[in-house]
Amino acid sequence: xxxxxxxxxxxxxxxxxxxxxxxxxxxxxxxxxxxxxxxxxxxxxxxxxxxxxxxxxxxxxxxxxxxxxxxxxxxxxxxxxxxxxxxxxxxxxxxxxxxxxxxxxxxxxxxxxxxxxxxxxxxxxxxxxxxxxxxxxxxxxxxxxxxxxxxxxxxxxxxxxxxxxxxxxxxxxxxxxxxxxxxxxxxxxxxxxxxxxxxxxxxxxxxxxxxxxxxxxxxxxxxxxxxxxxxxxxxxxxxxxxxxxxxxxxxxxxxxxxxxxx
Amino acid sequence: xxxxxxxxxxxxxxxxxxxxxxxxxxxxxxxxxxxxxxxxxxxxxxxxxxxxxxxxxxxxxxxxxxxxxxxxxxxxxxxxxxxxxxxxxxxxxxxxxxxxxxxxxxxxxxxxxxxxxxxxxxxxxxxxxxxxxxxxxxxxxxxxxxxxxxxxxxxxxxxxxxxxxxxxxxxxxxxxxxxxxxxxxxxxxxxxxxxxxxxxxxxxxxxxxxxxxxxxxxxxxxxxxxxxxxxxxxxxxxxxxxxxxxxxxxxxxxxxxxxxxxxxxxxxxxxxxxxxxxxxxxxxxxxxxxxxxxxxxxxxxxxxxxxxxxxxxxxxxxxxxxxxxxxxxxxxxxxxxxxxxxxxxxxxxxxxxxxxxxxxxxxxxxxxxxxxxxxxxxx
Numbered sequence: 001x002x003x004x005x006x007x008x009x010x011x012x013x014x015x016x017x018x019x020x021x022x023x024x025x026x027x028x029x030x031x032x033x034x035x036x037x038x039x040x041x042x043x044x045x046x047x048x049x050x051x052x053x054x055x056x057x058x059x060x061x062x063x064x065x066x067x068x069x070x071x072x073x074x075x076x077x078x079x080x081x082x083x084x085x086x087x088x089x090x091x092x093x094x095x096x097x098x099x100x101x102x103x104x105x106x107x108x109x110x111x112x113x114x115x116x117x118x119x120x121x122x123x124x125x126x127x128x129x130x131x132x133x134x135x136x137x138x139x140x141x142x143x144x145x146x147x148x149x150x151x152x153x154x155x156x157x158x159x160x161x162x163x164x165x166x167x168x169x170x171x172x173x174x175x176x177x178x179x180x181x182x183x184x185x186x187x188x189x190x191x192x193x194x195x196x197x198x199x200x201x202x203x204x205x206x207x208x209x210x211x212x213x214x215x216x217x218x219x220x221x222x223x224x225x226x227x228x229x230x231x232x233x234x235x236x237x238x239x240x241x242x243x244x245x246x247x248x249x250x251x252x253x254x255x256x257x258x259x260x261x262x
Numbered sequence: 263x264x265x266x267x268x269x270x271x272x273x274x275x276x277x278x279x280x281x282x283x284x285x286x287x288x289x290x291x292x293x294x295x296x297x298x299x300x301x302x303x304x305x306x307x308x309x310x311x312x313x314x315x316x317x318x319x320x321x322x323x324x325x326x327x328x329x330x331x332x333x334x335x336x337x338x339x340x341x342x343x344x345x346x347x348x349x350x351x352x353x354x355x356x357x358x359x360x361x362x363x364x365x366x367x368x369x370x371x372x373x374x375x376x377x378x379x380x381x382x383x384x385x386x387x388x389x390x391x392x393x394x395x396x397x398x399x400x401x402x403x404x405x406x407x408x409x410x411x412x413x414x415x416x417x418x419x420x421x422x423x424x425x426x427x428x429x430x431x432x433x434x435x436x437x438x439x440x441x442x443x444x445x446x447x448x449x450x451x452x453x454x455x456x457x458x459x460x461x462x463x464x465x466x467x468x469x470x471x472x473x474x475x476x477x478x479x480x481x482x483x484x485x486x487x488x489x490x491x492x493x494x495x496x497x498x499x500x501x502x503x504x505x506x507x508x509x510x511x512x513x514x515x516x517x518x519x520x521x522x523x524x525x526x527x528x529x530x531x532x533x534x535x536x537x538x539x540x541x542x543x544x545x546x547x548x549x550x551x552x553x554x555x556x557x558x559x560x561x562x563x564x565x566x567x568x569x570x571x572x573x574x575x576x577x578x579x580x581x582x583x584x585x586x587x588x589x590x591x592x593x594x595x596x597x598x599x600x601x602x603x604x605x606x607x608x609x610x611x612x613x614x615x616x617x618x619x620x621x622x623x624x625x626x627x628x629x630x631x632x633x634x635x636x637x638x639x640x641x
Binding site: 161162164170171172175183 | 348
């Protein structure tokens with residue numbers, strides 16, 4: 001039987017892949033706590049000095065706040081617009097809506113480099129000066145499909161007669177939405193928002209093209225890396241990493257597999 | 263099979279109907295769901311909309327509830343036209359087939375939902391919810407969640423929720439379809455008890471003819487978007503107006519044939535298959551008219567050939583099969599090359615072995631002649 005051996009080969013392959021994927025992540029995280037002032041072995045002891053230094057850097061703090069602002073504005077915008085769009089898509093069937101649905105989801109598959117360049121030249125054409133707000137528009141464009149698709153999937157699984165029962169028992173369309181539909185959709189919506197935040201928080205390419213002088217955290221890190229590696233970059237990257245991982249894990253608790261598998 | 267309790271109040275036809283449907287038409291794309299349906303539900307009665315799936319009965323109920331809009335015709339509820347009103351402004355409530363309880367709300371919140379919308383004081387809400395739960399015989403379950411209920415309990419809660427606003431008319435869309443047979447039978451009697459206790463008019467959609475016969479004061483039988491027949495349960499069972507009604511309500515032997523002779527009161531019909539002749543009340547048929555002879559299985563008697571019993575119609579045949587159903591026996595008798603009659607006999611009747619020549623007999627008065635519309639001859 002070669003079964004045992006092929007099993008071993010299989011596991012080695014899986015192990016090597018995981019190592020290749022996650023070793024760099026672990027290295028960055030580890031070195032962000034390294035006391036030594038170079039990003040190299042040996043490990044010189046645990047220290048928070050790079051975090052202190054990062055937070056002592058005014059430009060870093062501005063970039064971090066910019067990232068938070070973008071994430072919050074984009075999350076609120078996509079939640080409101082995405083939920084409305086999902087509601088329309090799940091409630092009415094028409095060719096126009098099918099077309100609309102393809103348009104909404106298109107940014108998901110367009111390369112971000114292309115989107116970044118396209119947005120920048122568009123802003124230039126209409127005389128809009130790139131700043132944090134234009135970066136938010138770019139983020140919203142790409143993250144809207146997440147919200148629309150996830151919330152729409154949840155609405156599709158919702159028994160229509162639950163809404164009809166609410167209307168039948170005296171609720172106006174708005175009351176039925178607020179008291180019945182929204183609470184039932186809320187977990188999926190919250191999950192979608194967390195995915196949007198995770199995506200927005202580490203987005204570089206579109207932000208780089210469209211934010212003008214207002215750097216977000218990834219843009220700031222990119223700028224610093226061009227001047228050589230300072231270990232405080234590891235600390236900044238780790239902040240992004242932990243935020244993204246936390247959001248994604250939390251999102252998974254709110255959205256069932258069926259809703260992501262779209 | 264029971265009949266209604268006969269509480270039909272039709273003595274005031276000019277009075278205000280609980281529901282008046284006038285010439286309602288509805289099309290979905292190229293399919294016609296409703297083709298000029300008119301009916302009245304008298305106040306305080308239990309009316310069933312009966313028919314096979316796809317006959318338009320649920321569409322009609324949804325139009326009355328306000329979930330669909332008719333292309334033509336009008337709906338009035340207690341004298342008020344409701345065609346343009348949304349569901350929340352119609353004086354009717356609906357019990358849905360799949361209960362449609364709000365999964366994120368407790369049983370109390372579910373039942374009190376209409377009261378909460380009207381900002382009824384909390385103490386009154388509590389009292390009325392308790393009263394409703396007593397009515398549906400589920401006292402004290404206010405704190406539970408819908409996920410903790412069985413199907414039968416969920417449907418009782420849905421009923422309590424639909425009734426708490428004290429609607430004068432309740433619409434029920436196959437509310438028992440998802441329950442098992444035994445529970446369904448118990449719930450049929452429960453529904454009837456609640457309807458009589460409250461005096462609310464019920465319009466009940468079902469595809470189960472036995473359910474309709476058990477519960478209703480009035481049955482509206484639908485087929486392909488039209489009303490095939492309406493009447494009391496006894497009327498539609500004893501005097502079906504057409505082949506469809508005869509085959510759909512109860513069981514019937516449907517035998518196509520041609521009227522050989524008629525004197526206006528009785529007619530003689532030659533059966534297409536086997537050529538035997540049958541005597542029946544004329545029911546307005548003319549000579550040479552193609553008709554369908556309808557006889558209920560329980561009206562047939564089976565005896566050994568030549569046994570006298572005074573029945574006008576006697577056809578020789580051969581016993582082909584017997585099915586034991588507990589309280590009755592069902593026997594199949596071949597009377598022509600492709601013609602088999604179904605008869606029903608008590609379990610105490612003298613057993614006749616399979617393959618024996620027998621004589622099927624029944625009285626002319628128990629025979630119904632129906633115009634042959636070229637419809638299906640099943641049954």
